[in-house]
Amino acid sequence: MVAMNPTELRTLSALFDCMFPASASVPGASAIGADAYLAGVLAGPYAADLETYRAVCHGLDRASGGSFAQADAGTQHSAITALENGTLRDLREERPGITFDLVLRHLREGLFGDPVHGGNRAMMGWHAVGFPGVEPGFTAEQQRLDYVHPPAARSLRDLPTDTLRKAPAVEVAGGPAPTQEGPTQDGQPRREQPSGEQPWGEADVVIVGGGAVGGFLARKLVMGGLRVVMLEAGATRTGREHRMDELSATAFRNEGGGAKFNREIPTWRRNDGEQATRAIRSQGLETALGGNSVAWGAVAMRFYEDDFRVRSATAARYGADRIPPNSSLADWPLSYDDLAPFYDEAEDLLGVSGQAWTSTGGNPFEAPRHHGYAMPPLRTSGLGELFADAARTCGYHPFPLPAAILTEPFRGRAACTYCSFCSRFGCHVDAKASAQNTVLPEAMNSGLLRIVSGARVLRVLTDGSGRATGVLYRQPDGEERIQLGGTIVLATYTFENVRLLLRSTDSGHARGLGNETGQVGLHYITRQQPAVYGVFGGRRLNRFTGPTAQAQAIADFSADFFDHSDLGFIRGGRIAAFNQYLPTEASAVLPPDVPRWGAAWRDFFVHAFSRTAMLFIDPEILPYASNRLDLDPEYKDDLGQPVTRITFDIHQNERRLTDFLQDKADNLLQRMGATRIWRRPPLTGPISTHDVGGTRMGHDAQSSVIDGFGRVHDTPGLVVLGGSTFVSLPAVNPFLSILALALRAGDKILQDAAR
Template sequence: MTATGLADTFGPDERDVLRTLFDTIIPADEATPGGWDGGVARLLDEHLQDFMSWARPSLFHALSDLEKAGFSHAASSHAARERLISSLPQETLGALLRIAYEGYYAGTSAPAGWATTGFKPVPLGVSPLDPDPAASIRPEHVRSHYDVVVVGAGAGGVVAARELAAAGREVLLVERGANHRNSELRGNHLQGKRAELYQVTAGAGEGDLRILENQDGTTTTLAGNGSGQAYGLNAMTVGGGTRLWQGMAWRFYPEDFAMASTYGVPPDSTLADWPFGYDELAPYYDQIEQQLGVSGDAASAMATRTPRTGPYPMPALPDDMARAQFGKAAARLGWDTSPIPFAINSVPRNGRAACVRCAQCVGHSCPVDAKNGTQNTFLPRALATGRCSLLTDARVTEILHDGKGRATGARIVFRRGNTSPPEELQVTADALVIASGAIETPRLLLTSGLGNDWVGRNHHSHGIAMASALGGPNVKTPDGPGHSVATVQFVHGQHKIWGGGVMFDLPAPYPLLKAQVGQFASPPVRFGQAHKTWMRDSRVFPGALSMVQEIPHAAARVSLDTQRTDTLGMPVARLRGTPHPASVEAAEYMASRCREWVQELGGESIFTMAAPGAPQGAEHSAGTARLGADPHSSACDPTGRLWHTSNVYVADASLHPTNGGFNPGLTVMANAMRVAQLMQEERR
């Protein structure tokens, strides 16, 4: 370990005290080292000068308080040291536990706590693959003109680019994120997509800000190199969210396209029907499932509620204990259950392996490339046409247009290195497709002076409802992909509360989350030998999660901040809004249903959570350039074309008037394919 942060901050005696302190919080045993050598020292040494800098004041306070209390790393017994640590101010103790847990159970790669808990990110005998990423051109190789510029290489953008290139159009696909290798996007539980803590690897990065309007009138600056959860938890890399998703590949139900007609429009809501129904999107769902690769059971209770022309291209992932036991509990309640459809190979397909059930599917790239995203399916096909070029680490900062509704091209800004000044190039284009996500898409449209007053409005995501037990039967294992079984008993139908939402089993927690949960056990196990024993021996207790249909609030909006710009000079997004009371009602109702399921399963000491969508959005953000038949109530027409323009289209979740009671990835891709094909029909 190269001494940087620790040696520059603490003297030798102080470091000895810190070693003893963290070895008391997490003691060594015959199998694994204590906290200091097990990951804490490495984390602090490598990152005390950057994302762990918050810990320095707490460490100094702890050293001072322990010295006053007579803490001696040489003479005190272990029990005496534990008592002294317990006597520290709660704020200081809380910070020390956070440091210990993050270093020992998360870290940036393979800390000792993984072995303590039996966590294996890759199954024994599996050699991880690291395929070469898709070829990206250099800025100097960008041509002056393209038929279409597609902005954003995520779920929608890549599908649209592939459709257009296959139809003969010359396409430039521009992605702001890096062209990461798979190995860069797994195994880091602090900076990975689902760590949500620090400088997320596939996040926005330093200099990219957002402004959040708080309910009390104040504002908060959200840093792109800070917490991924606070910023919005959007993956920014080639493949977008499909690169790091868990791959749940649901179709929306027919009722999801007619929410206003089905339930009425509550006051202060922007709830509206889609301008078309399920039947319009069904053939595109069929194509996406085949071309992406989805594993599922077309005869299941869930799938039969969405008419389809044939089976899934692959069988459902194998049965497991969770599916069996949750299924039996649901049956006793009179509920049907089904295997979850996943965009994951259940059998080898298209030259890529079947799922090996790694323990870190969600938020990480697949160790054997069995997880299907646009980066390893639609993108290679787009590039293989010879008519699609991928440009990464580049930002479209403005759509150029003639002021009369016709776009003429795009201004693209890039850097040749982290310290290099930004450079600019301009390309002309016959049409543009914007697929940057439900915050960045309206930001670009507004910056460019395009669109009507509905651009940025109707921002919503999903509510989350959850019930988790701290005791009960051992029905879960750490094996991936994490979820296994679902019920759609409360998606519309007779048990409807604003559309409800799908429910499924909670995955086994990653070691860091398990350590945090231990503080709520009975009795609490916060540190010391009791904590380490609990981490090693406790079961994976059951839990259930619901993706709850969110009712968009009239106050929820993405706009431009008039005072702040990012490092490229582009106005930053300003976010505001509160959850609609209907969303709160739906989330609370579904939390009760989750609790009912876990209780029937035998869960003990159950706690529930109901969280309607947040104004800063999340990975399921939607609605900010919604489709509609009337420009007075929508931002885009039914084909995805921005109202009052002739050649600017949107092809991401911004188009969704409502976002269903399911993960929306499959719907984003199906609608993007539809938009691209309609573009071609209009061109003819």
């Protein structure tokens, strides 16, 4: 591998030391090892960025009269400012400043990532900000406010070997192992199965996608006696990946998306008049067995009753004219009561901790439940108590978020240890539910499920009558195969569900399957999460202890639980105080008056890391026909297929709602004692992992793609499941509802098969 030359390395070291300079108490970037980290990864995972860095070094030297490293401070500052603004000569950028974003991200990784990756020498970066390092868990006392944690003493390499022992594979004793058609560890292709067009024979059901939807659906179907083949684009894995390693789990590097998503990142534009560009450095999605169920934050909430009839309920209470005229808001083709039994089933499979509403606590707005949760909620941290106390003084009703994280041993899984690494990480004790530690072992043990990994599905196949009969998929070695089945289920993420339908054409579906009425891709919604941050100058919040879902929340401003008569918007949002705050990501959380680099950035972050709270807002973003997904006419993935193009912007209703919710969060932070408060912008990006719509369900084929059971209106034999089927996006995490809808569809598939 070609490396940077000594001149380039000197420029890089000088650049990093200007961006994170030394102070009397904090070492500079090169002393911490950030430049050494980058030099290493440019010969490894970031090799594709090497030429970009060479151009940066050349441009900085040229802007500094020949040598950036030897230039005076003023000249260096001007050159870095040009890089940040996208005006440094000879840089070719898709958008101004994108190269600086890359450099800054890599600097932060070298400063605050685990030392095992080559930076953060002797944990100096962690010591500077007060991060306690890689710990398998924290006690209640260690989560209290103002607890002083000792300096970081260990990284990944220092953990006892049994802490990160190898997790069991998804098969159980006596059951067949998932088929791995990808390369072996030595890089040679596997030939464990006979070659040919269709090695598995015709299945009763073919499931495209081995994530949570595919896994939970597969279990239901094989328990009902059907033969299922699941095609997964990524590799098999245990469900404990990225354990306690912020760098490998980060959305920026997204090693979990390396098999597919990182090669097909969608493009984004706000409207038809803009040129779409890649939504790079956006939220990463997992491409491997178990999908995002390995990396999710594990908040497991049900929708509220009126979330299924938003349009009719709004019109009945306020009049139809209160619905924004450009919104495509609609009611769901099913009710909460229709889904309630499947919420029960999903919670039982996951193992959900929580507190059902009673006179002594819980969420008073929750929909009726037939029984309580399987176990008590996650304990309340010091930050959670601070938030809950402030909420009560305002007359609100704080409650612990229900989470698919065990607080007691459950079906062979251990209870949560309250470590710092949960959302975006696999769980080192299997306390957090994933497809691997819940449904896949039982499904595999049935002998009726075959999992084909490394299978990138290219299109859905149909017969002469237009019925879906199978899929065409590509193996890692380039060979293409066909898998036939009686029912074909698309159970991929929103973007891929839409992309597969649009790419699957036949003589009767020239615009793609499900798209006779032009509905595929319409009504796309992504969650804007306009958080409000607060720094508590005199207090240590220790937010870096405990999982994200160890949170207190209020739903007083969700749905239509408050009067909108005199407000300029409809619907609402949830406000919550989350835990989990890790230094690499946290180093980008800055008030608008703090620059992103230099001494001011260093001083702010060193002080604020252990003192910063975030009130996380989940607003209900309405659907609009102008927000949609289609195939990008220019950008292709690594197979030469068009990537998904996102056209998305928020509208006036959501801007007013965001202002309202941020005002409430601001007031709560003041009551909690924050001394410095700032807000994220109302439009935070095109991808959020709460991405829904595009294959909307409904009774009418003129305004939807599928019916209430996921069956595609214009293509018999084809079912679509997942977030893409949502009609709206309530102020609730969608994961539990996605699973409940999949389980309900599974019942219907079994009923149809029985006939």
